[in-house]
Each structure stands twice: as C-alpha cells, then as structure tokens.
Amino acid sequence: MAEVEETLRRIQSQKGVQGIVIVNSEGIPIKTTLDNSSTVQYAGLIHQLVMKARSTVRDIDPQNDLTFLRIRSKKNEIMIAPDKDYFLIVIQNPSD
Amino acid sequence: MSTAIGKDDRKKKRTLVLRPSSRAVNISGSHGFNQSTKHTTSILGSSSRRSFSLGAGSKVLDKSTVQTPRQAVRVFDEEDNDVTPQPLYQADPGSVQAKASRFFLDEISGGSTSDQTITSASFSMPFSRSVLGSSRFSSQSTIESINEEMEDTFPKRDMPVNLPDVQGKRVAVKEQVTENMLNAVIDIYLSETDCISLLDIPSTSVSVEADNADTITERNKQYAEICKNMVGNEKYVDRSIQTLNDALKHKQVQSDSIVMVDAGTFVSTWEMYDTVSGPEPDESVSDSETKKADIPEAAVDSSRAAEKSVSMGSTTSTGSVTSSMKDVEAFGNSLNAEADLQLIMLSERFQQNLLATERSIVGNVFQPKLAAYRQLLVLDNPDRSLNSEAVEQKTEGSENSPALEYLWTFSCELSRGRSVSSMTWNKKNPDLLAVGYGDSESSDQKPGLVCCWSLKNPTWPERFFHCDSAVTTLDFSTNNPSHLAVGMHNGTIAIYNVQSQNNQTDVINSSECPNKHMDPVWQLKWTLEELSLTGEDKVESLYSVAADGRVSKWFVSDTGLDCTDVMKLKRIHDGKLKAAGNKTEKKTESVVSALTPGLCFDFHPTDSNIYLVGTWEGLIHKCSCSNSQQFMETYKKHFCPVSCIAWCPLSPSLFLSCSSDWTIQLWKQDQFAPVLGFTSTQKAVCDIKWSPKWATVFGVVNVGQLEIWDLKSSIMDPLIVESAVPPVNMKCLLFASHTDCLVVGDSVGQVTVYLLKNMRIGKGSQADVLEAVIQSATSRF
Numbered sequence: 001m002a003e004v005e006e007t008l009r010r011i012q013s014q015k016g017v018q019g020i021v022i023v024n025s026e027g028i029p030i031k032t033t034l035d036n037s038s039t040v041q042y043a044g045l046i047h048q049l050v051m052k053a054r055s056t057v058r059d060i061d062p063q064n065d066l067t068f069l070r071i072r073s074k075k076n077e078i079m080i081a082p083d084k085d086y087f088l089i090v091i092q093n094p095s096d
Numbered sequence: 097m098s099t100a101i102g103k104d105d106r107k108k109k110r111t112l113v114l115r116p117s118s119r120a121v122n123i124s125g126s127h128g129f130n131q132s133t134k135h136t137t138s139i140l141g142s143s144s145r146r147s148f149s150l151g152a153g154s155k156v157l158d159k160s161t162v163q164t165p166r167q168a169v170r171v172f173d174e175e176d177n178d179v180t181p182q183p184l185y186q187a188d189p190g191s192v193q194a195k196a197s198r199f200f201l202d203e204i205s206g207g208s209t210s211d212q213t214i215t216s217a218s219f220s221m222p223f224s225r226s227v228l229g230s231s232r233f234s235s236q237s238t239i240e241s242i243n244e245e246m247e248d249t250f251p252k253r254d255m256p257v258n259l260p261d262v263q264g265k266r267v268a269v270k271e272q273v274t275e276n277m278l279n280a281v282i283d284i285y286l287s288e289t290d291c292i293s294l295l296d297i298p299s300t301s302v303s304v305e306a307d308n309a310d311t312i313t314e315r316n317k318q319y320a321e322i323c324k325n326m327v328g329n330e331k332y333v334d335r336s337i338q339t340l341n342d343a344l345k346h347k348q349v350q351s352d353s354i355v356m357v358d359a360g361t362f363v364s365t366w367e368m369y370d371t372v373s374g375p376e377p378d379e380s381v382s383d384s385e386t387k388k389a390d391i392p393e394a395a396v397d398s399s400r401a402a403e404k405s406v407s408m409g410s411t412t413s414t415g416s417v418t419s420s421m422k423d424v425e426a427f428g429n430s431l432n433a434e435a436d437l438q439l440i441m442l443s444e445r446f447q448q449n450l451l452a453t454e455r456s457i458v459g460n461v462f463q464p465k466l467a468a469y470r471q472l473l474v475l476d477n478p479d480r481s482l483n484s485e486a487v488e489q490k491t492e493g494s495e496n497s498p499a500l501e502y503l504w505t506f507s508c509e510l511s512r513g514r515s516v517s518s519m520t521w522n523k524k525n526p527d528l529l530a531v532g533y534g535d536s537e538s539s540d541q542k543p544g545l546v547c548c549w550s551l552k553n554p555t556w557p558e559r560f561f562h563c564d565s566a567v568t569t570l571d572f573s574t575n576n577p578s579h580l581a582v583g584m585h586n587g588t589i590a591i592y593n594v595q596s597q598n599n600q601t602d603v604i605n606s607s608e609c610p611n612k613h614m615d616p617v618w619q620l621k622w623t624l625e626e627l628s629l630t631g632e633d634k635v636e637s638l639y640s641v642a643a644d645g646r647v648s649k650w651f652v653s654d655t656g657l658d659c660t661d662v663m664k665l666k667r668i669h670d671g672k673l674k675a676a677g678n679k680t681e682k683k684t685e686s687v688v689s690a691l692t693p694g695l696c697f698d699f700h701p702t703d704s705n706i707y708l709v710g711t712w713e714g715l716i717h718k719c720s721c722s723n724s725q726q727f728m729e730t731y732k733k734h735f736c737p738v739s740c741i742a743w744c745p746l747s748p749s750l751f752l753s754c755s756s757d758w759t760i761q762l763w764k765q766d767q768f769a770p771v772l773g774f775t776s777t778q779k780a781v782c783d784i785k786w787s788p789k790w791a792t793v794f795g796v797v798n799v800g801q802l803e804i805w806d807l808k809s810s811i812m813d814p815l816i817v818e819s820a821v822p823p824v825n826m827k828c829l830l831f832a833s834h835t836d837c838l839v840v841g842d843s844v845g846q847v848t849v850y851l852l853k854n855m856r857i858g859k860g861s862q863a864d865v866l867e868a869v870i871q872s873a874t875s876r877f
Contacts (some may be wrong), residue, residue, distance in 0.1 A: 004441045004442075005441075010556055016461065022440065069686070083445050083449060085440055088446070090457060
C-alpha cells in the first residue's frame with residue numbers, strides 16, 4: 001500500500017504531470033489531484049470515451065481487450081489505464 | 097330510477113324491466129357506458145353480447161376493478177312481475193368459492209338463463225370456460241334469443257345488471273376467504289359434461305345407399321308434384337313475408353390505454369461473445385508496453401482468476417447515459433469511495449497499470465533521449481515550438497567530429513551519495529542495468545545497495561536490494577537471466593533473484609560457507625562451460641576472485657530455489673587456485689602468506705577454460721581451469737596493482753590491462769611483452785572496456801575523466817575526452833551492446849548515459865583492422 005502511494009507520488013512529481021484522477025467503475029472519482037470541476041469533467045467524458053474504445057477493440061476481436069489509451073493533443077497528453085473496476089487517468093504536458 | 101323499456105311487438109317474449117334498486121356503478125368493460133366513470137377492461141374478450149356484470153368475476157380475473165357496493169337488481173316485466181332471473185346454481189354461502197371460473201358460470205348462467213326461456217340445452221354447472229371465452233352462440237336458438245333479448249335491453253341501461261345471487265355469492269365469498277381457506281386443500285372435481293351440440297345443421301343430401309333413401313326419394317317426388325300443382329291451384333296461396341332488419345346501433349368499447357414502452361438494446365459482437373463464452377478468467381496480461389523478461393509480473397492474472405470483465409459497455413437506449421448522471425453527482429458517497437479506493441489500490445492490476453502509466457509518463461519526458469539511445473530518428477516535438485520561441489538548435493550539423501553526447505542520468509534519492517562500484521547489463525534483456533553501490537576505499541563502510549534500473553524509467557529503479565556491506569562487483573547469469581550475483585566487501589557472495597517484486601533478500605548466500613572469502617570479493621563472473629561429453633548443456637559456473645588470493649568456483653550444493661532459505665555453497669577443489677606470491681616465478685611455498693590479492697580477472701571469450709588474473713603486484717597470470725597448480729603464463733609489465741583486464745571480444749588473442757600506474761597495456765596472448773602501451777593522464781586508471789562493436793575502440797575511466805580511444809586514429813591520444821566535474825570522480829564504465837552508448841558510474845551515485853556520435857569507423861572485419869593497426873604500430877619499432 002505504501003508502495004502504491006509512493007508510486008503515485010513519484011508520478012505526480014514527474015515533469016509536466018498536471019493531475020491524476022482515479023475513477024471507480026461507477027464513474028465517481030475517488031482520488032484526484034485536480035480541482036473538483038475538472039475532475040468531474042474528466043471522469044465523465046473519459047468514461048464515455050473508454051467505453052467506446054473498448055467496444056471498438058472488442059468488436060474487432062472479442063478476445064481482445066483494451067489495456068491502455070493515450071490521447072495526444074496539442075496542449076497535453078491524457079493517459080488512461082482502464083480496468084474492470086476503475087480508471088486511472090493521468091494528464092501530462094511533456095513540453096513543460 | 098327505474099327505467100322501463102318497452103319492447104315492441106317484435107319480440108314475442110316478455111320484455112324485461114330492469115329496476116335496479118340503486119345506482120350501482122360498475123361498468124363492465126365491454127359495454128363501455130359513457131356516463132360511467134369507472135372502467136374495467138373486458139375480461140373475456142368475448143363478444144359484447146355476452147359479457148355483463150362481470151364485475152364479480154373481474155374481481156378475480158380483472159386487472160383493475162373498482163368494487164362498489166352492489167345493490168340488488170331486480171327485473172320486472174310489464175305486469176310488474178318479478179321476473180328476476182334466478183340462478184341455476186344456488187351457491188352455498190358456506191362453501192368455498194375458490195374457483196374463479198365458477199364466478200363466471202354463476203354470472204353467465206345466472207344472467208343468461210331464465211326459467212321461462214330455457215327449454216333445451218343443459219347449462220350444467222361445470223361449464224367449460226372455453227365456451228364462455230370464445231364461442232358465439234349465434235346458432236343456438238334459445239341461447240341466442242336470450243342474448244339478444246338481454247342485449248337489447250342492456251345498452252339502454254346505464255347500469256349493468258347485477259344479479260343478486262351473484263352478488264350475494266360475491267359477498268359471501270368476501271367474508272369467507274381467510275388465510276385458512278387459502279391454505280386449505282381444496283378438492284376440485286372435474287367431470288365431463290354431456291355432449292353439447294352447438295350447431296346442428298342437418299344435411300340436405302342423403303346418400304342413395306342410405307336406409308331411408310327410398311322414403312326420401314319418395315317424399316322428394318311428392319314435393320315436386322306439389323310444386324308443379326301449385327301454380328294454378330287454389331289450395332296454395334302466395335304470401336310475402338318481410339324480414340325485419342333490426343336497427344343497427346353503434347356499440348362503443350372503452351378500455352384502458354395500453355401503455356407502450358420502448359425498449360431497445362444494442363448488442364455488439366463482443367457482448368455476444370461474452371454471453372456465449374461465459375465467465376472466463378481474465379488471461380490477458382495488461383501493459384501495452386513491452387514487458388521485460390526479467391521482471392515480469394509473474395503469473396498474476398491466472399492466480400487471481402479475475403472474473404471476466406462483464407461488458408461494461410452494454411447499453412440500453414432506455415437507460416440514461418450514466419456518465420451524464422455522474423456529472424450531476426458530486427464526489428460521490430465518501431464511504432463507498434474510501435472502501436473502493438482501498439480495494440483498488442491494493443489490487444495487482446492497479447499496480448501494473450501504475451507501472452505502465454509511470455513508464456509512459458517518463459517516456460514522454462525522456463522521449464528524445466531514449467530515441468537517441470535506440471538510434472531512432474529524433475523528432476522535434478512539434479508542440480514545443482508553440483510554447484517557446486527559442487527552439488533548441490541542435491548543433492550537430494557543424495561538427496562532425498566524434499563526440500560524446502550526454503543523454504541522461506540514472507539517479508534517485510536512494511542512490512544519492514553512494515559511490516558506484518560496478519555495473520552490468522542483463523544478459524537477456526539489454527535494457528536492464530544492475531548497478532552496485534558501495535564505497536570500498538573509504539574507512540566507514542556503509543551498507544551496500546544494488547539497484548536494477550530499466551531504461552524505461554530513469555527516475556526510479558525497478559528493483560533495489562540493500563546489502564550488508566559495500567557492493568564491489570555484480571554479474572548477471574546467462575542461464576538464469578534473473579539471477580544476479582553480488583560480491584561484497586566483506587567477502588560475501590549473494591545471488592539475488594530480480595524477478596520477484598517483493599523479495600528483498602537473496603536466494604543464495606555464501607555467508608555460511610566455510611570456505612567463503614574473508615576479504616573483499618573483487619570480481620565475479622558467470623561463465624558458460626561446455627560439457628565435453630554432451631556438448632549440449634552449457635553449465636554455468638560462478639567464479640570469483642577475492643583479496644584473499646583465491647579464485648573460486650561456486651555452485652549450488654542443495655537444490656531448492658526458495659529465496660528465504662540460505663543455501664550452502666561448496667567449492668570444489670579443482671578450481672581452487674593459489675596465486676604465486678612473489679614477483680619472480682618461484683614455486684609456491686606456504687599457502688597462507690604467499691597469497692596476493694587478486695583484483696580482476698577475465699575469461700577468454702571463446703575458450704572458457706582460460707582466464708587471466710590480475711594481481712596486486714601488477715602481474716597478470718594466464719591460467720586454466722583444469723590446472724589448479726600452475727599458471728600457464730605470466731605477463732609482467734605493470735608495477736602497480738592491475739585494476740582491470742579485458743579480452744578483446746572481436747579479436748580473441750588480444751587483451752588490455754590497466755593499472756594504477758597510469759598506463760594501459762595492450763597485450764597479445766603469446767607475447768610476454770605488451771604490444772602497445774597507452775598513457776594519457778597521470779592518474780590511476782580505474783576501468784577499461786572494449787567497445788563491443790568496434791575492435792579498435794575502447795573506453796577508459798581514470799579518476800578525473802572518461803576517455804575514448806580509437807587505435808585507428810591515434811595510438812598516442814584518446815579520441816574523446818570527457819572530464820568529470822570535480823569533486824565527482826568517475827568510477828566505472830560499461831558499453832551498451834546494442835547501441836553506441838556507454839554508461840559511466842561516478843562517486844556520487846549517478847550513472848550517466850552517453851551516446852557516441854560520429855565515430856567514423858569503416859566497415860570491414862574489425863579484427864583485421866586492429867591487427868593492421870598493431871602491425872603498423874609495432875613495425876615502427
């Protein structure tokens with residue numbers, strides 16, 4: 001447990017990391033380093049996106065499954081690690 | 097209140113006057129009186145002619161019924177006779193009224209028959225329901241007439257006929273249905289009714305072979321005769337008859353509106369697959385990143401046997417989009433969230449995901465450097481130019497001379513302040529670097545540390561092990577790529593398994609071995625030996641050289657890879673070698689005093705039997721594993737301790753040695769004098785390594801700087817010199833096997849990665865080049 005906390009802390013202290021959000025399976029953010037409104041926004045929007053992405057992957061091959069999703073945009077990069085019970089979302093701006 | 101309808105003469109039967117004693121308003125569905133306020137749906141769905149006062153039955157069968165107190169309805173005819181129809185069935189109020197159909201029967205039979213009108217057709221009690229439900233009694237004369245009669249009267253009423261007997265029964269039933277009755281066993285007798293003819297149309301044709309065919313023929317003939325005679329006969333009179341067509345009337349039916357709900361679902365390919373294949377353990381190992389062979393997340397998923405990921409994406413159009421609802425919610429229940437968080441954080445998958453995420457993030461940060469390491473094209477980040485005006489200008493175009501480019505540094509808070517003593521690459525996964533930290537020269541001995549760094553994350557080591565004493569040497573095994581042998585300052589040799597994540601202790605430890613080294617182990621090496629007999633299995637042995645003057649071969653005596661057990665290591669006597677103590681090649685005398693510390697050794701690249709040992713005295717001995725008594729050869733040149741020896745990997749007969757006497761010597765195997773000697777600074781040379789790619793290039797670390805020598809370009813001076821910033825001292829060096837990079841460890845715990853650029857080394861057999869160089873060099877003398 002302490003290791004996990006340690007890893008999260010390290011991630012948070014990496015260069016350019018803007019925030020970490022952990023969302024549970026119902027779409028409720030359970031841990032976040034961003035402010036409330038952004039967190040809720042990210043949680044809701046990304047939930048939908050991950051559903052779609054997962055559906056896409058599995059439609060092509062039902063034995064496949066989505067393991068990681070990265071969205072690179074002009075200003076930052078959103079990395080999402082989805083799972084059955086949660087999403088882990090990290091937002092980074094690597095050119096900071 | 098009383099409504100009298102006089103039926104005209106069209107009906108021969110007596111008209112019936114319905115005189116309900118009160119307004120009982122319960123409308124059976126099929127009549128659908130407009131004035132009524134309460135509606136019940138038609139139960140039977142039978143013809144409208146049939147249903148009336150189905151309220152009672154509807155109590156059981158109907159879905160929505162509002163019961164109102166019923167008053168007795170009595171029917172009077174014109175002469176005010178009470179012609180209230182009596183039911184055929186006199187219900188016993190005390191009897192159990194369990195069967196719903198009985199109500200029907202009661203009502204129907206009660207309503208549809210009157211004593212006067214029924215002449216035929218047995219309406220026995222067990223009236224099958226199907227009769228009630230479906231048939232139209234249109235052809236049965238008596239019943240039909242009754243129906244018509246009733247039906248004629250009814251539409252004009254605004255209240256339904258409520259039959260007293262039925263009502264009474266109903267009430268009785270209400271009183272009597274108790275818990276006991278419901279639980280009581282009820283006998284139901286079913287019996288077959290008599291055959292009921294509903295329709296009998298006698299045939300109009302008779303077979304000629306029938307019995308009465310003759311009589312019928314006779315009658316037919318008579319009839320024909322009569323018809324013929326009829327024309328002008330007075331016995332027969334024509335008369336017209338008019339068929340009365342009753343007035344048509346509209347009947348309206350009202351029912352509850354049928355509530356329609358739209359339901360839809362979207363099924364995708366994978367949902368079908370999930371349903372068909374059923375719950376499966378989630379076998380897919382996560383991480384889209386490349387997995388390292390040495391540090392896999394060993395058998396996590398299968399042991400966990402996670403449930404199949406139930407399709408989270410199954411959507412139904414009726415359900416609202418869940419995420420939009422979450423927007424409305426605040427941060428959720430705090431209690432649930434806490435529990436969830438704990439569960440999630442402890443799960444293995446989460447940790448794997450964290451690992452992958454961390455690597456992606458770090459990968460983003462270090463992307464150009466890693467690309468350079470991998471010798472990929474380094475792309476300029478297009479987004480970076482948006483922010484900063486001053487785009488970084490690479491100054492490589494102008495200079496084409498060989499140079500070292502700094503890439504990154506492996507360092508973390510664990511390693512800060514410790515001196516790097518040795519480094520080694522993993523044999524199987526060339527991205528894995530094991531670094532040993534330990535300061536051998538200082539007086540206070542801090543406990544040592546071993547970190548396994550991955551290229552994918554230069555900010556935090558993948559594994560780290562704390563050791564009892566300063567680490568002096570490391571080596572990864574080839575046969576078991578996850579075994580790391582560590583030699584320490586107190587003479588202990590430990591083998592760690594880097595594969596498991598949580599294990600902090602070693603697999604095997606030599607601390608209990610009676611023959612263990614008492615003095616610092618200066619070098620360890622795993623060597624593959626070919627078995628002469630089979631030639632297949634390469635047995636790997638661990639060799640060590642220590643300050644007590646022994647080169648030892650280690651192997652595991654007991655089997656068992658349990659990392660918590662401390663295993664005993666035995667040394668075999670064959671490999672024991674006692675170095676000659678004196679400078680001259682005298683015979684060995686006593687064991688104890690005639691040992692000189694061995695500082696380094698190296699095995700021949702192709703012949704694993706032969707190795708070189710460098711000693712404290714500056715002698716280099718070539719020895720063989722099979723001969724434990726004598727050296728094969730001795731090379732004398734250095735007069736200070738030999739700190740490192742390295743065979744040339746590309747040219748097997750050459751080797752380099754370096755020592756604290758500021759010199760580096762290049763030897764040929766069969767010559768007792770060095771072929772070439774190099775010196776550049778007046779500092780002790782700590783480490784020397786051949787480049788794995790270019791035979792003429794080697795790297796040298798002395799105290800203050802890193803030097804890259806290229807024998808092809810110059811044998812007098814190094815090609816590239818990289819100085820260390822004082823007070824940092826460089827300690828050791830290692831070339832990377834797949835790329836043009838090298839790593840340098842220094843005294844503050846940093847491991848720096850450099851890229852060799854613009855080394856204009858031509859193609860061609862490297863060994864030849866080296867030979868040529870040497871030839872040309874030696875020919876000068």
